Amino acid sequence: MTISPVIVAQRVDPNAVADLSEIADLARAAGYDVSNTLTQSREEDAAYHFGEGKIEALARLVKQTDAEAVIVDNRLGPYQTYNIGGKLPTGVEVIDRFTLILEIFGQRANTRKAQLQVELAELRYELPRVEAKSSLAKRDERPGFMGLGEYDESRERDIKSQISRISQELDAIAEKEQTRREQRRESGFDLVALAGYTNAGKSTLLRRLADDLDITENKNRHPDLEQTAESEDRLFTTLGTTTRRADTGRRDVLLTDTVGFVSDLPHWLVESFESTLDSVYRADLVLLVVDASESIDAMREKLITSHDTLYERNEAPIVTVLNKTDCVEEGELDRKMQSLDALAPNPVAVSGLTGENIEQLTNRIENELPSWHDERLLLPLSDDAMSLVSWLYNHGHVENEEYTDTGDAVLIEFSARSTIVKRARAKAAELEESSSKGASDESANTHDSNGVNTKTQAQLSERRHDNEIMESESNPERMDTASDRESTSYEESDTTHQVASDSPPDRMSDSTREIHRNNPSQVTEDDVTQEDHIDAVDIDVNYPLMNEKNSSDTDTNSKAE
Ligand SMILES: Nc1nc2c(ncn2[C@@H]2O[C@H](COP(=O)(O)OP(=O)(O)OP(=O)(O)O)[C@@H](O)[C@H]2O)c(=O)[nH]1
Ligand SMILES: [Mg+2]
Incomplete structure (x- = not known):
């Protein structure tokens, strides 16, 4: 250049x-x-x-x-x-x-989606200008001639039809990404997004948290990995969406880094990049990264811009991460935290560069994610039961796997997100049903004496109903094994149902939010790189989608408890 x-x-x-x-x-x-x-x-x-x-x-x-x-x-x-x-x-x-x-x-739009978003924003910028020109030109026109006004009018029509065509294409992409997010959740992943003002250190934090990444292993799948994951002291270094697996402890987290926010942008510009922002809006948890080495005023402005951008659409709880603490004295950091308490309540202070306090951040991520549910299932032993057990290892956290003395059943105790629990129950009911087909009622009832997830007829029929829903989807049911997970990788993602808790501790109060809403500064960002990449991530593509509404409710309730 x-x-x-x-x-x-x-x-x-x-x-x-x-x-x-x-x-x-x-x-x-x-x-x-x-x-x-x-x-x-x-x-x-x-x-x-x-x-x-x-x-x-x-x-x-x-x-x-x-x-x-x-x-x-x-x-x-x-x-x-x-x-x-x-x-x-x-x-x-x-x-x-x-x-x-x-x-x-x-300049950095190197995916179809990014190019469409930029094109859409350009057209939205041009439209009012052409409209103005067309009305000016028409004023001085002589009748009967093809004047400038008519030329501008046809350009105006052209812009409008292009806007509508691009919007449709972007909607279709967003829908696909929504499905992919749902599939990722269905596979037991929690989706965490890094958001924040440009240059706050999001990509640096992604690399710090995604420490299990092995780039060389999947190099041909992620040709632009280096590029999208890079950090640089330059605005809008990241324009695409990069997703990686992050090791936070118990939960399987997919962490997404994307474009930064910037102040004072018009609404239509932000909207043009909506499908990129969906990776933030539709996450299970948002880490709002702030550069703590800047002045309190600058931090405040950038926090307001970030909250403004998130306000309209974000569904997830927000944890504020004060980054670059290696550049801030301890007393100064405390002063900053106090001054910004309303905008950044209960923040985690870290350094993405040195790794300072990262463990506190991973603990916080685990605590803020939608809660999991404990379940115990007794499964009559069979190949299908073992397949369910292995599926549970992949999609939740198995606490105990125990075989009955008689050797004909396995007790599995686990915790997982509610959709996973629901599916496991449905599958267990199905296994129970097929195993008890030939057996007497009496022998089926011996399982109940263990006090394990006793299945009443009503529960069974409810689960049967769940199964019917699952089977009525076009894809056949499949339980993935660990080796499937390792060999599967996915491109671009994002858009989804939210499993957001009602009142996460870090959310702004409504009144604070109202103040920000009225603040004139606006925000933007975009997604512009290659596709979104994730490293060796399993998605149950064949596993039918369930209605997540119920699970959201359950999560919300359990969180509120
Ligand atoms: N001192 C210090 N510098 C940091 C830290 N984290 C990031 N940086 C630097 O801040 C600059 C921006 O970091 P990035 O990770 O690219 O920030 P980003 O938020 O991804 O930026 P964009 O993609 O441009 O929006 C780089 O020069 C980083 O090296 C930190 O904890 N301490
Ligand atoms: Mg970046």
Whole structure:
């Protein structure tokens, strides 16, 4: 990429202090060389955004420095962009904050989904501009001629139909990802997402937590793994979605790293990247990463931006992670935590770089995930029963496996998410039913004397009903073995049912949230890399989906207890 010299400009309201650091970082992230800066503190001018005199000074600076573009860190209306451009030497581009961010995303969009999202955002940006041009041009047209107005009108129609086509394609992708998330949950995985402002250290934390990753083993499956997992002191290093298995102890966690948030973006831009953000919105738990080495004010702003982005759609509990503690004195960290208590209650302070306090974070992840349920099942011994036992080892946590003295049954005690428990019960009922077919009622009842999950007729028929639901799905039932799990890997994921708890301790109060909702700063992000990758992860693709609504309820209830 050739480095082009640009001038960065920013207008702030009277008495506000200009700060060009982020827009300059964004410009550099897009590959520009910031040769000069210009700021103005005044009310917005309707025609030029800045004062007209300031724009003339800007034009002189452009000539002196041979700048190829002017990057303005404000929202410019279509007319303002046009007017400023008219004052600059021919060929010098006027780029506002949104187009700059779109440019960065466009440069890194190397999946179909990412490209579609960028295209959608560009079209949404262009539409009001074409509408404005079309109505202006029509004013001066003579009847009977194919004028500019008509040309713009047909462009307008074209943009609208492209928007609708791309939206449909993105919806289809989102649906697939939703299914994949459901399958991952069905396979016993908890989905944890890393969210937070760009450059907070999300990718560094992903690598720290996903310590069982063996890149070489699956290299051909993850051609862009290095790229998407990289960390760099640059905004929007990560634009795709990378999912890896993380070892947190008892639970099987899939951790997803994705694009960072950034402040002051319009709603339509954030919406264009919705299917990427779904990997965060639809997780079981969100780790909101904050760079604790920054000032309290900067941390506050970035937390507000992050909560604003999450507010509308996020369904999961949030744990705030104060990162980069290796750069912060202990007393200073305490002060920061106190000042930010309302926005970041009960945070975990870590260093992704040095690994400090990571164990506390993994413990916290386990504690905040939707709770698992304990179950005991007595299974009449058979190949199918052993297949169920091995499936339970893969999808939950088996506490005890014990064979009866008579050698005709196995007692299995385990904990798992409620959907897994429900399936295991259904399968157990089915095994019980087929084993007792030839046997007398009396012998079937001896199992009850063990006090283990006694099956009443009503329970049995309920389970039979569950089985029917499962079997009515088109795929045949299958119990995966450990070797299946190791050999299966999946691409892109994400979108799902939530098993979010009602009132996780780290969530903002409604009143706090309301304050943020009214805050004008908005947020964005996108997914732009290759497909989402996970390392040797098993998904029961053949296992029929169940209605997760019930399990969510159960989880919520048990959490509230
Ligand atoms: N000192 C210190 N630096 C860190 C720590 N974690 C991350 N960094 C640095 O912060 C910068 C950004 O880290 P990333 O992991 O790329 O951050 P990110 O949130 O993934 O950033 P984007 O993908 O650009 O949104 C890099 O230079 C990291 O080396 C930490 O705990 N301590
Ligand atoms: Mg990153």
